Amino acid sequence: MNERLSLSELNGSVKKVLATNFTAPVWVVGEISEITIHSNGHCYLTLIEKGDSEDRIVAQARATIWSYTFRMLRPYFETTTGQQLTDGIKVLLQVSVEFHELYGFSLNVRNIDPTYTLGDQARKRREIIQQLTDEGVITMNKELELPQVPQRIAVISSPSAAGYEDFMQQLTANSRGFHFYTCLFPAVMQGHLAEQSIVNALDRIYPYEQFFDLVVIIRGGGSQVDLSCFDNYKVAYHITQFPLPVLTGIGHEKDDSIVDLVAHTRLKTPTAVAEFILEGVANFEDHIQQLEQETLALVETQMEEKRDYLEELARVLSSLVRNQLANKRSDLIQLTWKFQQEIKLSLYGKRHHLDRKLQRLEHLTGHFFFVRNQKVLYVAKALTDSIFRGMVVQRQRLGDYLEKYSRLSDKQLAVERHRLEMAGQKATMSDPENILKKGFSITTFQGRRIEDPGFLKRGDTIKTYMAQGSMLSEVVEINQKDKNDN
């Protein structure tokens, strides 16, 4: 315990031991957990090794890539692997082990083997693909139906990316004049933040699933190399589970990333995505136009056929009608002729019959009138004869009277005048006036002379005429003379 070393002596001896044991550079595998590129061009790394659980770090070391080396290693690595030398990736480095009394243990990076990283990435990719396959989700987004017209587009991109501008330019300035509705959901598209950022963007689109037709994930411009976030399980899984078709235009020349693999349609660049969408819409429009033309052509053909058919029908019909008319006319003429004959025959018969009747009638009436005539003439003659004979007798008798009377008249007149005077005296004597003057009266009822009171009844009014006037009296009592008293 007498021998005491100073720290520098100790560090110097460690350095000696290390230098003795690590005479040549060694190849070491580690994961970059931190990387800093200094302004002077030197690159400082922290390398780690994780345990089986991935969370536990079991070894750690600092490493340096001097600017001279870094200037060569970096492009070599990035062009070979297609990704940046960045944190989170596993690398195989050729290092010399160094120990500095003041700065301690560090690794001086001499060379890098990008194939290891590639291999590691490929392994990781395989594992992710295997996992997605095992979960049965890997083709789920591909199974979605692309809409007939992808017109409403959700875009996941970095707003400042040249690729986004290319996409928008291509889409909006399309020559056919289609209108699109795009909505940008900004996301970080590279580095270790990209994973969560893309997932967040998808989550923000999700509520508008009904509104959008598809999702477009594009990047481009800027660094062409850091695409490790697109070989990410979480991002890939979200895409497979997304209810809208996802189109990618991530813009790299290498093998497809896992995101490309699970996307509905993978396109190389944002411009290609825009062209793809435009083509879909153009196809739709062409298709409906074609259908329309096809229909119109078909309709025209059908109309022509119908027209031809109608014309043919009209032709057939008119000839049919003409024939029918001719037939009917001839029938009619025949009928008319027949009818006329019938009528003539019938009329002839009737007339003949009538003639006979008429003849008989004439005959009968002629005889009748003849007989009557004879009778009338006979009677008339007899009548005139008798009248004439009567007139001769009467004239004879009148002449006799006239002669007789003219002889008698003078003698007769004297006698008759005397007889008349006598009769006048007698008539004056029996005049009722004279009777009344002698004191008799005459009683009347209803203008009639009353001799028998039996004709009257009590209450009757009777009128009595006397020589000097008349009076009215009412019958009070009737006393009839007994008929037997006569």
Add this chain to the structure above:
Amino acid sequence: MTIKKGLSYKEAIGEIEEILRQIENDEPDVDQLSEKVKRLSALVAWCRDKLHNTEEEIEKILKEIEKS
């Protein structure tokens, strides 16, 4: 000829194809034919209009989504 609101392109082209099929197979009479052609033209015109012209309603929804 009215196109119902909220018709999708898919429904529109489905109807267009159905009309074409009917004309091809059923040979409708002249009146039906004219009706069908009118309907088809209306559908095509509706699609064209939707493809080329901006629908304010949709723009409005887009702005709301962008704000959220």
